[in-house]
Amino acid sequence: QKEVEQNSGPLSVPEGAIASLNCTYSDRGSQSFFWYRQYSGKSPELIMFIYSNGDKEDGRFTAQLNKASQYVSLLIRDSQPSDSATYLCAVNNAGNMLTFGGGTRLMVKP
Amino acid sequence: KAGVTQTPRYLIKTRGQQVTLSCSPISGHRSVSWYQQTPGQGLQFLFEYFSETQRNKGNFPGRFSGRQFSNSRSEMNVSTLELGDSALYLCASSRGHPDQETQYFGPGTRLLVL
Numbered sequence: 136q137k138e139v140e141q142n143s144g145p146l147s148v149p150e151g152a153i154a155s156l157n158c159t160y161s162d163r164g165s166q167s168f169f170w171y172r173q174y175s176g177k178s179p180e181l182i183m184f185i186y187s188n189g190d191k192e193d194g195r196f197t198a199q200l201n202k203a204s205q206y207v208s209l210l211i212r213d214s215q216p217s218d219s220a221t222y223l224c225a226v227n228n229a230g231n232m233l234t235f236g237g238g239t240r241l242m243v244k245p
Numbered sequence: 246k247a248g249v250t251q252t253p254r255y256l257i258k259t260r261g262q263q264v265t266l267s268c269s270p271i272s273g274h275r276s277v278s279w280y281q282q283t284p285g286q287g288l289q290f291l292f293e294y295f296s297e298t299q300r301n302k303g304n305f306p307g308r309f310s311g312r313q314f315s316n317s318r319s320e321m322n323v324s325t326l327e328l329g330d331s332a333l334y335l336c337a338s339s340r341g342h343p344d345q346e347t348q349y350f351g352p353g354t355r356l357l358v359l
Contacts (some may be wrong), residue, residue, distance in 0.1 A: 167346060178335055178350045183296045231276050231346050235288040
């Protein structure tokens with residue numbers, strides 16, 4: 136069973152702080168990794184994808200991948216109340232099948 | 246560029262009925278994947294279609310089926326509905342080629358089975 140694990144939260148951070156979201160996966164053969172944001176009652180929205188070890192930055196978001204340790208993380212700098220949502224980590228194990236973690240609920244308090 | 250569209254957005258059915266959901270992918274995308282999202286099980290992969298062929302299948306019973314048309318639009322069908330089939334059904338499209346696998350989700354169809 137290929138698994139993706141996330142802390143369900145809620146993770147509460149003050150406005151302007153850095154939010155750090157983590158994800159671990161079990162399949163060493165996984166090649167591509169995705170972070171989606173999902174607001175309550177809405178569908179997942181792609182934030183970032185990462186394929187190679189290291190950091191990838193896009194605006195206030197940084198994805199970090201460590202294949203040796205089998206973890207992916209997402210950093211959100213200067214967190215805003217509008218960032219409050221559930222963040223889903225997804226792993227593409229083979230073909231075009233995404234395996235999702237359970238999601239981490241982030242709350243950014245003004 | 247228009248995003249992924251799904252119809253209908255909401256549906257109420259009773260046990261034993263069947264339902265068909267539709268998905269139109271982003272223009273140029275040839276892969277359509279279907280997912281089920283429930284509070285208890287989270288997001289789970291149902292199946293993926295590429296060029297009218299089912300390429301991958303998740304661990305769901307045979308009551309769940311799908312197809313893809315030559316214009317890449319896809320439908321999924323659930324027969325003999327059960328209460329546990331109540332969920333948000335999400336469709337995602339991608340180009341479907343290696344290194345072009347980023348999936349973009351539609352708004353979903355919320356199905357309630359009574």
